[in-house]
Amino acid sequence: MRILIAAGGTGGHVYPALAAAEALMRANPQISLCFVGSGGLERGLVRESGIPFAAYDEVRAGPVAGVSWARKLLSAVDYAIGFVQASALLRRWRPQALLLTGGWSGLPVAMAAWLGRVPVLIFLPDIEPGATIRTLRRLARQVALTVPESDSYFPRTPTIVTGYPLRAAFQQATREAAIAHFGLDEERKTLLVFGGSRGARSINRALLDILPDLLADGVQVLHVSGTLDWPEVEARRDALGSPDHYHAYAYLHEMPLAFAAADLAVSRAGASTLAEFPYFGLASILVPYPHAWRYQKVNADYLAERGAALRMDDERLAEDLLPAIRAFLQDEARLATMRACARALARPDGADRLAAALIHLAGGNHS
Numbered sequence: 001m002r003i004l005i006a007a008g009g010t011g012g013h014v015y016p017a018l019a020a021a022e023a024l025m026r027a028n029p030q031i032s033l034c035f036v037g038s039g040g041l042e043r044g045l046v047r048e049s050g051i052p053f054a055a056y057d058e059v060r061a062g063p064v065a066g067v068s069w070a071r072k073l074l075s076a077v078d079y080a081i082g083f084v085q086a087s088a089l090l091r092r093w094r095p096q097a098l099l100l101t102g103g104w105s106g107l108p109v110a111m112a113a114w115l116g117r118v119p120v121l122i123f124l125p126d127i128e129p130g131a132t133i134r135t136l137r138r139l140a141r142q143v144a145l146t147v148p149e150s151d152s153y154f155p156r157t158p159t160i161v162t163g164y165p166l167r168a169a170f171q172q173a174t175r176e177a178a179i180a181h182f183g184l185d186e187e188r189k190t191l192l193v194f195g196g197s198r199g200a201r202s203i204n205r206a207l208l209d210i211l212p213d214l215l216a217d218g219v220q221v222l223h224v225s226g227t228l229d230w231p232e233v234e235a236r237r238d239a240l241g242s243p244d245h246y247h248a249y250a251y252l253h254e255m256p257l258a259f260a261a262a263d264l265a266v267s268r269a270g271a272s273t274l275a276e277f278p279y280f281g282l283a284s285i286l287v288p289y290p291h292a293w294r295y296q297k298v299n300a301d302y303l304a305e306r307g308a309a310l311r312m313d314d315e316r317l318a319e320d321l322l323p324a325i326r327a328f329l330q331d332e333a334r335l336a337t338m339r340a341c342a343r344a345l346a347r348p349d350g351a352d353r354l355a356a357a358l359i360h361l362a363g364g365n366h367s
Helices: 011-027 042-049 069-093 106-115 131-139 148-153 168-172 175-182 201-216 230-239 255-261 273-280 295-305 314-329 332-343 350-361
Strands: 002-006 032-037 055-058 097-100 120-124 142-145 159-161 190-194 220-224 246-249 264-267 283-286 309-311
Touching: 002 011, 002 069, 002 106, 011 032, 011 042, 011 120, 011 350, 032 042, 032 069, 042 055, 055 069, 069 106, 097 106, 097 350, 106 120, 106 131, 120 131, 120 350, 142 148, 142 350, 148 159, 168 255, 168 273, 175 255, 190 201, 190 255, 201 220, 201 230, 201 264, 201 314, 220 255, 230 246, 255 273, 264 314, 273 283, 273 295, 273 332, 283 295, 283 314, 283 332, 295 309, 309 332, 314 332
Parallel strands: 002 032, 002 097, 032 055, 097 120, 120 142, 142 159, 190 220, 190 264, 220 246, 264 283, 283 309
Antiparallel strands: none
């Protein structure tokens, strides 16, 4: 059996694709997996994943939403070239099913698959589909959803609720291993703050401004700043004398351990928060990215309305972040309630369910 996976652009598209690939190999090690991206960070992530892909290739693609007309015209040329490339790849690889998780590279590959009568399964990481998936849904045989509430966006396409696929590293992470790995104090509350691989400047600066207060409260902090703000974060850390209970990183490969260690998280509200925080029963303060499509706000509101998170607007960070953190970390009962509400939303078998749907679509059996 041959299955093609197309994903690219951001980690939010690539990581669920890799989790599905892991589950496919667990279900049937004889499956031949091929990955196609668009030349972004997926190239390194696929290489580092350790998954035995039979092939990796790239097609041309580009942004069409929120860019200038000149860039849209350039993207149109990229898509035309990408479609020719994707058609050649499909003729060479002859996949029996295609998985798309969003991102620009999915467009030419999906069109080539549709014309070649290769069944397409879309996985929707967020609650609300973005522009790419709204376009691709007409080409899909089925759409896999993170939560049941997304079904209304696909009135003419069959859907299945799988949950968000988590990589095996998340299921292997334990609090004990995390405390040992980071050298944490078991008696202190742990706050995790991060904003994605490139970071979130407003969150980073808001944390740095209140860091002395948090440390004085006895809180230990895991801070993943992202690469863009790391020089500023490093300088502020050094100016504070590199405090023992402040653990700062530009990038952290061991994020599953960070989730396992934390009592409370402060982050953006990308799609993975819908699965990672519930899996660990992690309470959170979610700060949707304000300069993009509203999907992060929708994600944050979904968790907040179910008692699993607090949504905070970006412009309120300076005034509200410290009081909010203190309100949770100093109130054991409130924190425990939020953690229980998060845990109630967990779907730990999301990767296996998505893999089973793909195998079924490709015409195989999943025992």
